[in-house]
Amino acid sequence: MPIHSRSGVGGRIAYYRSVMRPKMTQQQLADAACVSVGAIRKIEQGDRGISDATLESIADALGVDSSRLRSDRGAASTPVHESLPLLSAVLLTHEFPEDGPMRPLDELRIAVAGSERWRLAAQYTRIARQLPSLLAELARSYHQVPARERAEIVTLLVKAYRAADAVAYKFGAHDLSARMVDLMRRIAPEAEDSLLSASVAYVSTETFFAARAHAAGLCALEKALAQTPTPTTPAEVAARGALHMRAAVIAGRASAVSAAQTHLTEATALATRIREGVYHGTAFGPDSVRIHEVSVAVSLGHDHVSQALDVAREWKPPSDLPAERRSGFYIELARAQLWSGKAEHAFESLKVARHIAPQHTREHPWVREDAATLRRLKRADSETLTNFAEWCAAT
Numbered sequence: 001m002p003i004h005s006r007s008g009v010g011g012r013i014a015y016y017r018s019v020m021r022p023k024m025t026q027q028q029l030a031d032a033a034c035v036s037v038g039a040i041r042k043i044e045q046g047d048r049g050i051s052d053a054t055l056e057s058i059a060d061a062l063g064v065d066s067s068r069l070r071s072d073r074g075a076a077s078t079p080v081h082e083s084l085p086l087l088s089a090v091l092l093t094h095e096f097p098e099d100g101p102m103r104p105l106d107e108l109r110i111a112v113a114g115s116e117r118w119r120l121a122a123q124y125t126r127i128a129r130q131l132p133s134l135l136a137e138l139a140r141s142y143h144q145v146p147a148r149e150r151a152e153i154v155t156l157l158v159k160a161y162r163a164a165d166a167v168a169y170k171f172g173a174h175d176l177s178a179r180m181v182d183l184m185r186r187i188a189p190e191a192e193d194s195l196l197s198a199s200v201a202y203v204s205t206e207t208f209f210a211a212r213a214h215a216a217g218l219c220a221l222e223k224a225l226a227q228t229p230t231p232t233t234p235a236e237v238a239a240r241g242a243l244h245m246r247a248a249v250i251a252g253r254a255s256a257v258s259a260a261q262t263h264l265t266e267a268t269a270l271a272t273r274i275r276e277g278v279y280h281g282t283a284f285g286p287d288s289v290r291i292h293e294v295s296v297a298v299s300l301g302h303d304h305v306s307q308a309l310d311v312a313r314e315w316k317p318p319s320d321l322p323a324e325r326r327s328g329f330y331i332e333l334a335r336a337q338l339w340s341g342k343a344e345h346a347f348e349s350l351k352v353a354r355h356i357a358p359q360h361t362r363e364h365p366w367v368r369e370d371a372a373t374l375r376r377l378k379r380a381d382s383e384t385l386t387n388f389a390e391w392c393a394a395t
Helices: 009-019 026-033 037-045 052-062 079-092 105-120 124-144 147-170 174-191 194-211 214-227 234-253 257-271 286-300 302-314 323-339 343-356 358-363 365-377 382-391
Strands: 277-279 282-284
Touching: 009 026, 009 037, 009 052, 026 037, 026 052, 037 052, 052 124, 052 358, 079 124, 079 147, 079 174, 105 124, 105 147, 105 323, 124 147, 124 358, 147 174, 147 194, 147 358, 174 194, 194 214, 194 234, 214 234, 234 257, 234 277, 234 282, 234 286, 257 286, 282 286, 286 302, 286 323, 302 323, 323 343, 323 358, 323 365, 343 358, 343 365, 343 382, 365 382
Parallel strands: none
Antiparallel strands: 277 282
16 A cells, blocks of 8 residues: 655645644544544654555545645545445345455454444545445355344444445435445344334435435334334433434424424433433434434524524533534534524534534535535635635535
8 A cells, every 4th residue: 555755745734734623633633533643743744654544534534635635636536436336336246245255243243333433423434445345245244144143244234334325325325325225124124123123214214305305204204113112221212212303303304393393302301311322323312312403493494593593502512422413513503503694603613513524514515505605695704715615615
């Protein structure tokens, strides 16, 4: 794997880190890129080279194309976009996987757990780089393991495809995302796990969001809720609560005010019974419900937008929430602020979202729309706003 020399790469990393708003420390960059702070320090000082993989991880954390950091300034095509055909190909071979390696079950568990952490942290390049081979390996295991191990392999496959789907959906490959969701829905019942099925129902809502079929999506979620067991354990409470959160948002998009408020009330009540955490791959708890209060208010729009501003005046997402969820809060808040005539505040919220999860923010269509609107309004420093708009490809 190529190792880039000290000819300017470290300096460019230090530059982009310093112009982030708010500015990233070396420790924050190291945490976001999953490398040691010592390595960041040495790279920026030019005391060590940097591999392609590390360069891409740092670029992801900074929210810039890796080509901007390379000394040769190569093409700006990102590894995520390049991976989409590979993910499509591996999906096609699920029924008839090619021969290849197959690690023991405990190693596959570790690999899938890593992909779930990357998804929650919005580390999409890491997912794109690792998932095609992992999904192929899991497909081989699915067809070869003894019957007694099939349920766990199905669970691992669903979790891995959920990580791959996050990449497809966030980067606009909605047809590929829908095909992944369809596979998850087909195989999940083999695990005979109602919580796994609930998590698939949660993810499946993406297809309705993408098609703007909000009323149908609400019906699908309410059907899934009817099939979930009466919750007693924390995991069951979280599964049901997450479905109510999702139903509240899509009800808002469908302009079903009463349904949105009912589902949000149910989610709030369930959240009081457990601690905030990640359950079956989905964050749920009091903080997640607070974030969804903002989402519902923005989804309903009009007279409800002020509710999003009210939440934000009193509360901010704690730093231990998944990065993707925290950045989503600020993206939604920015839209509410823009609609309320608070353009400067909206731009500040977008910059906070970028700082938390650059890739998630850059690929979000609302960010592009709102950055373009702010640019037309000329309500912020023109150079800073222009740089932001170009960064997220706002038109």
